[in-house]
Amino acid sequence: MNGHNHKCGHEGHEGHSTCVSRVPIFNHLEDEQMAEITGTILSTTYKKGEIIYHAGEASDSLYIVKSGRIKIYRLSESGKEQLVRFLSTGDFTGELALFSDSVHEAYAEAMENTEICLIRRRDLQTFLMKYPSISLKILTEFSNRLENSEKQTTRVSTEKVETRLALYLAECIDEEGSSMEFVLPMSKRDLASFLGTTPETISRKLADFEDAGYIRQKPQRKIEVVDLDKLLMV
Amino acid sequence: MNGHNHKCGHEGHEGHSTCVSRVPIFNHLEDEQMAEITGTILSTTYKKGEIIYHAGEASDSLYIVKSGRIKIYRLSESGKEQLVRFLSTGDFTGELALFSDSVHEAYAEAMENTEICLIRRRDLQTFLMKYPSISLKILTEFSNRLENSEKQTTRVSTEKVETRLALYLAECIDEEGSSMEFVLPMSKRDLASFLGTTPETISRKLADFEDAGYIRQKPQRKIEVVDLDKLLMV
DNA sequence: TTACAAACTTGATTCTAATCAAGGTGGCCA
DNA sequence: TGGCCACCTTGATTAGAATCAAGTTTGTAA
Numbered sequence A, B: 001m002n003g004h005n006h007k008c009g010h011e012g013h014e015g016h017s018t019c020v021s022r023v024p025i026f027n028h029l030e031d032e033q034m035a036e037i038t039g040t041i042l043s044t045t046y047k048k049g050e051i052i053y054h055a056g057e058a059s060d061s062l063y064i065v066k067s068g069r070i071k072i073y074r075l076s077e078s079g080k081e082q083l084v085r086f087l088s089t090g091d092f093t094g095e096l097a098l099f100s101d102s103v104h105e106a107y108a109e110a111m112e113n114t115e116i117c118l119i120r121r122r123d124l125q126t127f128l129m130k131y132p133s134i135s136l137k138i139l140t141e142f143s144n145r146l147e148n149s150e151k152q153t154t155r156v157s158t159e160k161v162e163t164r165l166a167l168y169l170a171e172c173i174d175e176e177g178s179s180m181e182f183v184l185p186m187s188k189r190d191l192a193s194f195l196g197t198t199p200e201t202i203s204r205k206l207a208d209f210e211d212a213g214y215i216r217q218k219p220q221r222k223i224e225v226v227d228l229d230k231l232l233m234v
Numbered sequence C: 001t002t003a004c005a006a007a008c009t010t011g012a013t014t015c016t017a018a019t020c021a022a023g024g025t026g027g028c029c030a
Numbered sequence D: 001t002g003g004c005c006a007c008c009t010t011g012a013t014t015a016g017a018a019t020c021a022a023g024t025t026t027g028t029a030a
Helices: A014-022 A031-038 A095-099 A121-130 A132-158 A161-175 A188-195 A199-211 A228-233 B014-022 B031-038 B095-099 B121-130 B132-158 B161-175 B188-195 B199-211 B228-233
Strands: A004-007 A042-046 A051-053 A061-067 A069-075 A081-088 A107-110 A114-120 A181-183 A215-218 A222-225 B004-007 B042-046 B051-053 B061-067 B070-075 B081-087 B107-110 B114-120 B181-183 B215-218 B222-225
Touching: A014 A031, A014 A061, A061 A095, A061 A121, A069 B132, A081 A188, A081 B132, A095 B132, A114 A121, A121 A132, A121 B132, A132 A161, A132 B070, A132 B081, A132 B095, A132 B121, A132 B132, A161 A181, A161 A188, A161 A199, A161 A222, A161 A228, A188 A199, A199 A215, B014 B031, B014 B061, B061 B095, B061 B121, B081 B132, B081 B188, B114 B121, B121 B132, B132 B161, B161 B181, B161 B188, B161 B199, B161 B222, B161 B228, B188 B199, B199 B215
Parallel strands: none
Antiparallel strands: A004 A042, A042 A114, A051 A107, A061 A114, A069 A081, A069 A107, A181 A222, A215 A222, B004 B042, B042 B114, B051 B107, B061 B114, B070 B081, B070 B107, B181 B222, B215 B222
């Protein structure tokens, strides 16, 4: 395994003690319950670009992001890369392998320097039986993820690139609150991989949107949506 | 709601009492625990073609298939239908709405006359807290489903139709055990919707495979795979 | 058993997006 | 600050698959 690995918890190490208390799947527990979990957690750091786990590797831990950003991607049967999702603070991954396969099907890569908390399968299963509310949190997270994944499948199956891109931009705006401007959270290259197309096509379609007056592209991956309605009518 | 709905459990109604004991998410429990769950279950029947739930409808129940077959499909933003999965005896659905949205995102339709067991959200949550092992079963099922869904997204995003179809046929053979022959579990129309293509293209690609000597199409949706290796090299 | 509807096949055409190719731009490190 | 590398853009071409349009087959119900 890459990265620097060490036990944490009872050493009074500030950075680590907040690990459990910060993530949604645990922070609803009582203090002493959280402390119990903290005691079993391992902490690891990864540098930008390092692989956290890769497909085919046996898995026996849940990975929780303490700080930093991670991207999860898969390789298709023919070897092409497809971006699945991004994780940031509080998100977790590795769960597929924990509950079924025991082998990772995807790749996890640190996009910047990242701190990860690890819970071993055995410990996690103990906690799940002991504190059932943790399962409810994970079930909620899973069902959201499943919903997203199925929606994505449907879009890639039935919409053309233009529409997929427009919908994606609209979702970025949604998350932004009231502002009509946002920063693309990834390179266009990655966006292409995420939306199931090529960088060239992304480039062209964005240019088309701009020509049509639906959006305005600004420096530093900033995009201003000028006419959301028309964009969504594409 | 469609279908005929009635309480079951303590009436000694044979068909119903086995409802809980037959499904994987419950049948590992003690007899009296299963009996307790059975007491809260509602049973419903649907005729072929009836809609069990539809997108946008509020959801407050988990649906378990007691007998029959169900298909789950979604409509994309532009109104095209996409088949997501099939359920048969012992499978369950409706969970997305239970753990997060509370509104269905997909449609469930009975493909033949079907018996469904319903557990209300409130009851289910009680049981999940009381018997944590149920959560583990559902988590396992979710993670499998998530894995499938992400694999499907990746395939549709990165493989051409020919490859997707070949991979699908190969998976049918896998499930078949040692036989090199299987029956397509759905119409070609549905298969097209499932694989993110059109019936015409399915028809053509299967004809191509047959011409190339990789498969043989027989009456009644039967397909014999003659050369699996070459099929997978497509 | 016939008749009808749904499912399927095949052909011709069009369209979308991938691929190939060649610059351009910008960010970052030495 | 200069140079380099990764990212991005734009153009030309090709390929894959959708669409449109007839037929043909099949399953099913009267």
